[in-house]
Amino acid sequence: MSSVVVLDNGGGLIKAGFGGDRDPVAVVPNCVARQASSSSKKYLIADQLLSPSVDITSMSIRRPFDRGYLINVDLQREIWDRVLRGVLHCDPTSSSLLLVEPLFNLPAIQRSTDEVVFEELGFQSMYIADSPSLVHLYETSRRGLGSASRTQCSLVVDCGFSFTHAAPVLHNFTLNYGVRRLDIGxxxxxxxxxxxxxxxxxxxxxxxxxxxxxxxxxxxxxxxxxxxxxxxxxxxxxxxxxxxxxxxxxxxxxxxxxxxxxxxxxxxxxxxxxxxxxxxxxxxxxxxxxxxxxxxxxxxxxxxxxxxxxxxxxxxxxxxxxxLFHPSDVGMNEAGLAECIVRAVDSCHSHLHPVLFESIILTGGSTLLPQFAERLEKELRPLVAEDYKVTITCQEDPILGVWRGGSLLASSPDYEAMCVTKSEYEEIGSTRCRRRFLH
CATH class of the missing domain: 3.90.640.10 (ATPase, substrate binding domain, subdomain 4)
Known part of the structure; x- marks a missing residue:
């Protein structure tokens, strides 16, 4: 089988590498930028922004994502092309792509993404994954013990760039009806x-x-x-x-x-x-x-x-x-993170409630803030029934947790059968191909 490129396409950072590896080759900003005061109209792309010689003051930034969703496909293709050819040094025409997309991605964005992947970049095949299921897969595989591994059930709290999601996961499938979102990232x-x-x-x-x-x-x-x-x-x-x-x-x-x-x-x-x-x-x-x-x-x-x-x-x-814990402090009419988690659990079957509270997994860059987990447990404990145990697990690297789950999935023997191939896309189109990824 061809090499599998794993691309965690976040609103703030792109994590890119190859299936089977422990760490990605590149963790770079998902944007282009240039000095606002500079006479040059040339933008620096992704990894170029990380150069020690680059002055990051007064940068004019353009992002392909807005409010958590891909709105500028042309700009995203330019960034992907830089990452794939300039950093990974891979040929998409002889590779497969595992792409991590946001939850509840819009059909129009999905069609545009498929066009870029198959028609412009020329990947052989593609699999679409969501971040909660990959975090669950990685953590249960890595730990081997604990409630999440025994029951194959967990609640993934993803504090990302644009949003914060509380997502129940059962048997590596995200329960979409139970996902609750906080519009703060x-x-x-x-x-x-x-x-x-x-x-x-x-x-x-x-x-x-x-x-x-x-x-x-x-x-x-x-x-x-x-x-x-x-x-x-x-x-x-x-x-x-x-x-x-x-x-x-x-x-x-x-x-x-x-x-x-x-x-x-x-x-x-x-x-x-x-x-x-x-x-x-x-x-x-x-x-x-x-x-x-x-x-x-x-x-x-x-x-x-x-x-x-x-x-x-x-x-x-x-x-x-x-x-994050009290959005009303800045005038947002939303529940805080602890209430968001409780609502996500309450939306699931009552038999899952004790297991979900005992298997909370934190991922995303904001969870790196010191004392994040301790504060969340302190806020959550009064909202949960006394006979339920609250256990919060922090990933060893919350920024790379989703990518590592994708790398693990891409190296599994079942991966090839799960993909949509370029020939299938050309034959039946994007919409019918996407049905394979609906959980």
């Missing part, structure tokens, strides 16, 4: 942080990529909102949330960075009750800030602050993720 969190900083400090409304980086490195989920709001009012070293994010100057640094990592992690002492900074436990999430931006180590960065713009953050760090 990583993009909304970044936009909210931009607004807060612009109102309180410096105008960063055009700095999407920069503030997205600051969000990933500095935001966290509060375990006690009232306490943290009171502590955030303190001044100086008594404020455990105060930290500084240094904006790039375009000369000595092309990327933003955290000025003092120790200072940024002081909030961790609130949970342990000690004054020691638990640096090791956070190294995987925020430790990468030590070598980015070309500004040297932490001690060097403390001295590089004379001519650079700095953004001081305090309560913004936990107020931004708070809208």
């Amino acid at each position: 990583g993009k909304a969190l970044t936009n909210y942080l931009k607004e807060l900083i612009s109102y309180r400090s410096i105008n960063v409304l055009d700095e999407t990529m920069l503030i997205d980086d600051a969000k990933e490195k500095l935001c966290f989920v509060s375990l006690n909102l009232n306490r943290d709001l009171n502590l955030a009012r303190k001044s100086g070293k008594e404020n455990p949330f105060k930290c500084t994010y240094v904006l790039p100057d375009g000369i000595s640094s092309k990327k933003g960075f955290v000025k003092d990592t120790n200072e940024a992690q002081r909030f961790l002492s609130l949970q342990s009750g000690s004054e020691s900074m638990q640096l090791d436990s956070m190294e995987n999430h925020t430790g990468s800030t030590g070598n980015e931006g070309g500004a040297g180590n932490t001690e060097d960065r403390k001295r590089i602050d004379v001519a650079q713009n700095e953004v001081k953050l305090t309560n913004e760090r936990f107020l931004v993720p708070e809208i």
Whole structure:
């Protein structure tokens, strides 16, 4: 059989690689961008935006996705072509494609996608998958034990770029009637942080990529909102949330960075009750800030602050993720994440309720925020019957979890029989071919 390209086509990031591999070859932005102030009309595509020499300030960004759905197929084809030929170095005409699409994708978008895959890129065959079923497949296969593996049932909570979904999965099939959606994702969190900083400090409304980086490195989920709001009012070293994010100057640094990592992690002492900074436990999430931006180590960065713009953050760090749990705080007439999960479970048969609450799997980039799982369990426990156990499982890498499930499926002996071939597409058309993927 030909090689299988696994493409998790997210609204924010594309994860692309080959079936059977543990990790994707590329994790790149699903967009094109250029300097708004530049006279050049050439856009940087996907992986080109990750180059250390690229200045990400004031980038004009174009995305093929809007509100979670593909609206610009031509732009998406251009990005796919760059990823497939420029990064993966594969020939689509001798390959099969496993494509991850959003839940409840519209028929018009499906037809346009099929045209690009078969007619323009020329793939031999294609299989369409959804993220919850792939996350369930990967986690049950990897762990081998636990309620999800025994019952083949789980509730996947996917905090993606545009939306957050709570999706029940049974025997590797997503129960579409039970899926509940929260119209908040990583993009909304970044936009909210931009607004807060612009109102309180410096105008960063055009700095999407920069503030997205600051969000990933500095935001966290509060375990006690009232306490943290009171502590955030303190001044100086008594404020455990105060930290500084240094904006790039375009000369000595092309990327933003955290000025003092120790200072940024002081909030961790609130949970342990000690004054020691638990640096090791956070190294995987925020430790990468030590070598980015070309500004040297932490001690060097403390001295590089004379001519650079700095953004001081305090309560913004936990107020931004708070809208996931209480959307009404920003005027959205929606239930929070815990209520969204309860509604998804309640829509299923009552026999599944205890199993689903015991098999909650978190995926998506926003779940990387420190203390996310602990806060969700704290919010969920009062809403669930006392005799039900609430167990929340965090994926080892929530950004790659969907892709790894796709890689596992693509390497299975049944994969080829599940695909729609190019000849079938040409013979009976997109609509009839798509019926094979309706669960």
